[in-house]
Amino acid sequence: MQTLSYWEALNHALDAEMASDEAVIVLGEDVGLYGGTYRVTEGLYAKYGERRVLDTPISEGSFTGLAVGAAMTGLRPVVEIMTINFALLALDALINMAAKIPFMSGGQFTMPLTVRMPGGVAHQLGAQHSQRLEHTLMNVAGLRIVVPATPQDAYWQLRQAIRADDCVIVLEHEVLNFDKGPVDEAASAPPPHRAVVRRPGRDLTLISYSRMANQALAAAGQLAAEGIEAEVIDLRSLSPIDWDTCAASVRKTGHLLIAEEDSRFAGAGAELAAGLTERCFRSLRAAPLRVAALDLPNAYNKRLEEHTIPQPADIVAAAHALVRDDAEEIVA
Amino acid sequence: MDRELHIRFLRDMLRARRMEERIAQEYTRGNIGGFLHLYPGEEAVAVGVLAAAEPGDYVVTTYRDHVHALVRGIPMRNILAELFGKRDGCSHGMGGSMHMFDAERRFLGGYAIVGEIYPIAIGAAYTVLMRGLPEAVICFFGDGAVNQGTFHESLNMAALWKLPVLFVCENNHYQIGTEIHRHSAVTEVYKRAAAYNIPATKIDGMDVEKVHAHSLEALTRVRAGQGPQFLEFETYRFRGHSMSDPGSYRPTVEVAAYEAQDPIAAELRDLSMHYPDPDSLKSLGLDTSESLGRRYIDKGHLDTAGLEALEAEIRAEIDAAVAFAEAAPEPTLDDARRALRPGLIHETLI
Ligand SMILES: Cc1ncc(C[n+]2csc(CCOP(=O)(O)OP(=O)(O)O)c2C)c(N)n1
Numbered sequence: 001m002q003t004l005s006y007w008e009a010l011n012h013a014l015d016a017e018m019a020s021d022e023a024v025i026v027l028g029e030d031v032g033l034y035g036g037t038y039r040v041t042e043g044l045y046a047k048y049g050e051r052r053v054l055d056t057p058i059s060e061g062s063f064t065g066l067a068v069g070a071a072m073t074g075l076r077p078v079v080e081i082m083t084i085n086f087a088l089l090a091l092d093a094l095i096n097m098a099a100k101i102p103f104m105s106g107g108q109f110t111m112p113l114t115v116r117m118p119g120g121v122a123h124q125l126g127a128q129h130s131q132r133l134e135h136t137l138m139n140v141a142g143l144r145i146v147v148p149a150t151p152q153d154a155y156w157q158l159r160q161a162i163r164a165d166d167c168v169i170v171l172e173h174e175v176l177n178f179d180k181g182p183v184d185e186a187a188s189a190p191p192p193h194r195a196v197v198r199r200p201g202r203d204l205t206l207i208s209y210s211r212m213a214n215q216a217l218a219a220a221g222q223l224a225a226e227g228i229e230a231e232v233i234d235l236r237s238l239s240p241i242d243w244d245t246c247a248a249s250v251r252k253t254g255h256l257l258i259a260e261e262d263s264r265f266a267g268a269g270a271e272l273a274a275g276l277t278e279r280c281f282r283s284l285r286a287a288p289l290r291v292a293a294l295d296l297p298n299a300y301n302k303r304l305e306e307h308t309i310p311q312p313a314d315i316v317a318a319a320h321a322l323v324r325d326d327a328e329e330i331v332a
Numbered sequence: 333m334d335r336e337l338h339i340r341f342l343r344d345m346l347r348a349r350r351m352e353e354r355i356a357q358e359y360t361r362g363n364i365g366g367f368l369h370l371y372p373g374e375e376a377v378a379v380g381v382l383a384a385a386e387p388g389d390y391v392v393t394t395y396r397d398h399v400h401a402l403v404r405g406i407p408m409r410n411i412l413a414e415l416f417g418k419r420d421g422c423s424h425g426m427g428g429s430m431h432m433f434d435a436e437r438r439f440l441g442g443y444a445i446v447g448e449i450y451p452i453a454i455g456a457a458y459t460v461l462m463r464g465l466p467e468a469v470i471c472f473f474g475d476g477a478v479n480q481g482t483f484h485e486s487l488n489m490a491a492l493w494k495l496p497v498l499f500v501c502e503n504n505h506y507q508i509g510t511e512i513h514r515h516s517a518v519t520e521v522y523k524r525a526a527a528y529n530i531p532a533t534k535i536d537g538m539d540v541e542k543v544h545a546h547s548l549e550a551l552t553r554v555r556a557g558q559g560p561q562f563l564e565f566e567t568y569r570f571r572g573h574s575m576s577d578p579g580s581y582r583p584t585v586e587v588a589a590y591e592a593q594d595p596i597a598a599e600l601r602d603l604s605m606h607y608p609d610p611d612s613l614k615s616l617g618l619d620t621s622e623s624l625g626r627r628y629i630d631k632g633h634l635d636t637a638g639l640e641a642l643e644a645e646i647r648a649e650i651d652a653a654v655a656f657a658e659a660a661p662e663p664t665l666d667d668a669r670r671a672l673r674p675g676l677i678h679e680t681l682i
Binding site: 029030033034037055056057058059060061062085086088089123124125126127128129294296299300301302303304307308 | 365446664
């Protein structure tokens with residue numbers, strides 16, 4: 001099996017889908033000649049030409065809308081929004097158009113549209129360049145959202161997104177871009193929305209996604225050294241959520257800890273905590289606990305930035321509180 | 333034009349250039365983080381336009397904002413401290429390179445999202461209109477930014493309501509790695525303003541005196557209540573788009589395509605497609621910050637000793653600014669919370 005970096009895995013996925021289906025086109029700012037800001041589209045312009053790998057002006061609202069129109073009429077566009085922060089300008093196309101058209105047309109139109117957007121907190125990029133918007137998008141019926149944390153998932157989930165007949169948002173993480181990992185291009189992929197247990201455990205269920213899933217795994221390693229066995233679940237998909245895998249784990253461990261990079265207030269973790277409390281209330285031995293970013297925009301200052309987003313040590317501390325059952329003090 | 337103004341141009345151009353060179357060094361040393369977009373090559377635009385501004389004018393700009401901040405009068409040490417993420421920075425360490433602010437100098441900020449400058453600018457202009465004062469709003473943006481929807485929406489409103497804005501396009505030919513002929517159907521940006529009945533001119537943005545003269549004229553019309561004005565300055569950035577872009581991409585496909593279409597490529601056009609290095613630009617006389625010194629010596633505004641003294645003075649200013657930034661304290665989490673809700677410092681939430 002080959003070892004690829006996250007960006008290379010995405011690149012291979014695009015290449016494979018473009019090779020097998022002429023309807024697949026890629027568009028976005030600097031995706032062509034320049035090869036993509038995060039290198040993901042490198043080499044595709046030379047291979048597939050300027051009609052299928054389209055450099056766009058800085059017009060997010062309209063080129064995303066263009067992709068919606070193209071998806072309604074037979075193409076399978078893959079839009080690259082350079083970073084998720086600029087997707088805010090495309091929310092009309094995503095929320096009012098892509099998510100609504102299949103429904104409003106009574107199912108006459110499908111929406112084979114993939115929208116890739118790297119995001120998250122990288123390093124000192126300031127408040128406008130350090131965001132995640134999963135909560136905003138999760139609230140929209142009609143969108144699917146995948147959050148690959150490994151090169152293998154980046155590869156599979158992007159291919160599956162392109163083949164899907166509805167709109168799939170692929171939330172990449174800028175910090176994962178150069179992470180390397182095994183990628184098996186021949187294997188058959190699990191369903192894109194299926195969560196995976198990355199580490200089995202009996203004492204608590206630790207649910208996370210994207211970059212924070214890797215941090216959660218690191219934290220679980222430290223906990224194991226103290227004899228606390230955390231079961232780490234990487235969600236892989238935020239819409240839909242694989243409730244079955246999550247609930248089965250919570251029923252087994254009786255403790256739920258959620259780690260996310262975004263702000264706690266009204267975040268993805270709130271949905272997970274509520275959804276799993278509804279499903280597993282009787283199995284829970286303590287209230288679910290969330291480790292999340294502080295409810296602040298991201299500061300440019302490096303120390304504040306590190307302080308604002310959760311680190312593995314914060315996950316470890318929260319796990320201690322959860323199993324000791326004094327979590328309420330932490331939340332207060 | 334008086335000698336004092338000439339020397340001011342030269343001083344500001346050199347301060348800008350030397351400051352940016354030092355900032356690049358400090359970035360490499362790890363004292364500055366994040367995205368860093370530098371301005372060498374484009375100084376004549378910021379210097380010429382802002383020399384025509386009054387203290388009561390507002391300035392709105394992009395993520396390529398250090399030089400605008402400097403020329404607007406923000407002390408260099410506060411700019412450096414911001415880049416170092418410190419509490420004494422002009423945005424108290426919260427903003428960084430792309431988000432410099434200074435309320436006192438009516439510097440309404442650097443914005444990292446392309447296209448946000450226009451609505452902010454027309455909003456400030458609306459304030460000016462309501463107050464009926466002879467103030468203007470100066471709005472800087474790049475050639476790539478004119479394809480954002482807000483450009484069209486804001487220019488329409490600005491013209492419709494005769495808002496006092498000077499739109500300043502810094503046309504450096506590139507939207508990151510995409511050359512203007514590949515991102516715009518109409519590459520003479522000033523012509524787009526005509527669609528909204530906004531008077532517009534295209535000017536050599538490498539000549540600080542021309543930049544200044546046109547800006548002064550346009551700002552006079554803005555202050556006289558004649559509505560928005562539009563200036564397109566043709567300029568060039570000598571570096572890559574940002575520190576993470578070495579600018580080494582050579583669009584050979586593009587060059588070949590254009591050369592085939594246009595066998596008699598004008599010198600300037602040719603230049604923009606070959607991504608020249610600073611030295612080859614200098615030989616063409618485009619490096620205004622360097623050639624200006626020579627020009628002013630020739631004109632008798634300055635002698636060689638004077639130029640050397642000026643350079644030494646600027647070096648000392650930069651060293652002091654860096655030392656200040658290094659020594660400045662880090663902001664705290666409390667500072668961050670106060671920054672988030674400055675209006676609520678003296679109020680309780682519930
Ligand atoms: C809405 C939005 N889309 C994309 C980007 C990414 N981006 C940053 S700078 C830039 C190019 C802007 O070019 P131009 O306006 O010509 O200004 P220049 O950098 O040349 O000064 C792009 C695409 C962004 N910051 N905001």
